[in-house]
Amino acid sequence: MSKILIIGAGRSSSSLIDYFLSNAKSYSWHITIADSNKKSVESKISAYADVATAVEFDVNNVALREDLIKQSDFVISMLPAFMHGDVARDCVRLGKHIATASYVSQDMKDLDLEAKQKNLLLLNECGLDPGIDHASAMKVIHEIHEKGGKIISFKSFCGGLVAPESNDNPWGYKFSWNPRNVILAGQGTAQFIEEGKLKFIPYNRIYTQTETIEVEEYGKFDAYANRDSIGYKEPYGLNEAITMLRGTLRMPGYCKAWNVFVKLGLTDDSYKIKNANSLTYTDLIESFLPKGNGSVKEKLVAFMGTDMDAEVIVKLEYLELFSNKQIQLKEASPAELLQHLLEEKWLLKSGDKDMIVMQHQFEYELNGVHQKLNSSLVVIGDDEVHTAMAKTVGLPLAISIKNFLTGKFKLYGVQIPIVKEIYEPMLSELESMNIVFKEHHVS
């Protein structure tokens, strides 16, 4: 009997929770789900009263957190990433395993040694991106290496988008995960390697220095460089590669339009605008524009110059940016004001389907021949709750925890799904759920 604690039952947790509930009986698990909205959890688990319990969670209640962790064997933190540290410290101190879908943080690294000494697993980056990307890339990399091949270039792209059948707005985007992360995406400096040279793209250019990729049956996508690609060179065993890039996908045209917000300064989250509700969104745009003549729209067109075309204008007009729409929030950062507007405009409506697109591009030499291989994944959600995002974030995590609890792998300390013991059974179970990569040799 394993006692599993899931903290956080938000947008991305639905498939993870379903997996644990439906498998609880067969594996003798008891599932405790802690969330700030206990009622909502109760309705989800009503059919599983014998194997699951809902508890109220309060991030500020340290004693409660400790108490819940103390009563568990394995803890899954689906909280926002910055909260994992506190949970993980409790886990290691109290001798519990922990898993998250988030990037390995400094907090996790600091706990690595103690966790190893105590035979505790700190599983991270085991969702979609990071997660499935690691697993599926490593599978191909290991296969090429085992054949004696040498990888020259590795590029990997991923995007959480909206399915073609539900794409009814000019941005081609709806929120299938934390909207705040979408608003702040790209802040900092992206780092990668291109033809043997270190490359950096700062935030002010990240949405302009894009490339176009193509996925069979689904067409073209914009891609922009994502965070630190260099850090994965060694863990991936790709010291031989002279190009290494991880990127984020958007529908064509999205990046050009989003760059208007970046250039204006609308994605800044570092200060609050007071009495924001005395302004309209049109006033807000104007407050970021230099002095000029004409309407706010005319001034914005003049300001953006050649970076503003008819398609960009359609996207901005869709957001009612030029029609004196009243701001609702009293005090908020520009990023929060933008998020509030977009949450209304980019809502995944009832029946809407989201779409996950991932593509790895390999260039390698095998037996003296230069070859190109693309490995692509497309997952379409069932509806606005059972999203492709929730499946691809939650299932790899759930499957891997099941595999650990059933002894399929015995690894401790900080782990990410780049080792065969973790990724092989994960990918094969995902395949059985129709989450399948298609390989395509490029000539």
Place this chain on the structure above:
Amino acid sequence: MSKILIIGAGRSSSSLIDYFLSNAKSYSWHITIADSNKKSVESKISAYADVATAVEFDVNNVALREDLIKQSDFVISMLPAFMHGDVARDCVRLGKHIATASYVSQDMKDLDLEAKQKNLLLLNECGLDPGIDHASAMKVIHEIHEKGGKIISFKSFCGGLVAPESNDNPWGYKFSWNPRNVILAGQGTAQFIEEGKLKFIPYNRIYTQTETIEVEEYGKFDAYANRDSIGYKEPYGLNEAITMLRGTLRMPGYCKAWNVFVKLGLTDDSYKIKNANSLTYTDLIESFLPKGNGSVKEKLVAFMGTDMDAEVIVKLEYLELFSNKQIQLKEASPAELLQHLLEEKWLLKSGDKDMIVMQHQFEYELNGVHQKLNSSLVVIGDDEVHTAMAKTVGLPLAISIKNFLTGKFKLYGVQIPIVKEIYEPMLSELESMNIVFKEHHVS
């Protein structure tokens, strides 16, 4: 007998220390100067052995800090701004007054109530900018208000530059204060009010949306908007003003060239480049450039387009950016690598004089007449140690502390020099030291 503790004897402290040493006897002060370089302090105070003591300071030694504060009556923190909070908390707990030249931080605001209850002074923003700018602006604002005038527009500019006689590099800039602050200047979003409207300029445009100001005898300067100008509207009593802007001055052409670094991403301090010393500065520039043809210089010219003219190229060439100069630091952020280079190129050499330029621009209505008044200050340093910067940062602070200790003003909690009791005696003593504003009616 008052025991005064000065923590931090760096670049900006020389005039402050001189003031306290030379006045110690007449006012019965004992001066303790705590610095990480005790030897250097000892040499400065050798002529004042009866009134001054040097002690070794270690920012990580909490017990030492407490002990030093416990033995003092008044503490002056000349440490980097982010360290004031710890010192101030100790001071308030132990019942000591504290003064800094830095912006009022959240730490200080949090201590305000307790300090007022204990009759303790938390004097801040009492250097040059912030400091002399507040004092001199408030003098004119109060004068206009007392005559029954109404201020329509207030703009205030300040820059720490190099004196014309020592200006021997194409940037017209040398470091007279913390170089790190110069590299990171402008990061965030500037906020001001223009003709009744809220205005924002994000970092990516701060060095391009400049204006030109002119100071009699000294010619023209570039000005860019500085931080949050709006926050001073109420403290300055300027609720009537429809324009309010604080700006930073640089020599003409500086901003256009600095914008190259901003657009490249070279001022980012949020990540470290590993093995940086395997690169040259030319490699570093290239790593921020998109793919292209030709030399790094040619690629940079193509990248910057019309934002790159012959004068910008001269400035970049002066920094040896295209001549494969080796990077010395092993692991550093882009901002740190740039700083390391500029500290060599923009060094205030022996005998070099720096220059402080400040200008307030008022527009007001008095007796139905619209009037314009400029109030300008220029201070030239004596040499590379007794800089105009050290004088104008240290003397207002030293004078105001003396005025507090001698009972010229009795104010507690967080104070900045915007009230008559503080600014009047401060400005009149500064005048006696030849730090004098010239007023100039503009027709």
